[in-house]
Amino acid sequence: MKQSKIKLKIPDIITFASLCFGILSIVFSIKKNYTLAAVLLVFSVVFDYFDGKVARIMKNSNQFGEELDSLVDIVSFGVAPVVFTITQVNNTSSFNFALIASLVFICCGAFRLAKYNSTKFNGTYQAIPITSNGIIIPLCYLFNLHLNYYPHLLIILALLMVGPFKIKKIS
Numbered sequence: 001m002k003q004s005k006i007k008l009k010i011p012d013i014i015t016f017a018s019l020c021f022g023i024l025s026i027v028f029s030i031k032k033n034y035t036l037a038a039v040l041l042v043f044s045v046v047f048d049y050f051d052g053k054v055a056r057i058m059k060n061s062n063q064f065g066e067e068l069d070s071l072v073d074i075v076s077f078g079v080a081p082v083v084f085t086i087t088q089v090n091n092t093s094s095f096n097f098a099l100i101a102s103l104v105f106i107c108c109g110a111f112r113l114a115k116y117n118s119t120k121f122n123g124t125y126q127a128i129p130i131t132s133n134g135i136i137i138p139l140c141y142l143f144n145l146h147l148n149y150y151p152h153l154l155i156i157l158a159l160l161m162v163g164p165f166k167i168k169k170i171s
Contacts, residue, residue, distance in 0.1 A: 011055035022076025031073035038138035044076040045134035078109035101154040108158035127163040
């Protein structure tokens with residue numbers, strides 16, 4: 001099998017920045033600095049938005065960039081929100097439910113990304129994009145959603161990621 005050389009382009013570097021913000025959000029969740037972790041998730045969303053924009057403007061869209069984006073998305077908008085949630089509900093009666101909700105959430109996020117990657121995009125999303133979690137979960141935290149509701153939020157978001165409805169892409 002012939003291997004092709006991959007050269008990182010500016011959109012890929014922006015994608016890696018999104019990944020870095022997602023990982024930093026995980027680290028600060030573990031350190032219990034939830035406000036900073038929430039802000040870092042939002043920064044990850046901003047960079048995720050711009051990597052695609054820049055790729056289209058520069059006419060640099062390619063299969064490598066699309067695959068990289070999905071891998072980053074599962075970390076930044078799947079794993080990071082789960083760590084954000086689990087570390088907060090760790091010592092509450094909701095922990096077991098949160099653990100199950102987290103597994104469902106990540107599985108639905110991975111399913112949603114695989115489904116998106118394997119279908120032709122026509123300007124509308126099937127269900128909500130996984131990236132939405134990088135906005136919704138930090139907003140719920142900043143608006144003081146009670147910890148008991150976080151597992152329910154994860155289940156609702158999981159179902160919304162795999163739901164049968166369509167959403168028009170925001171440009």
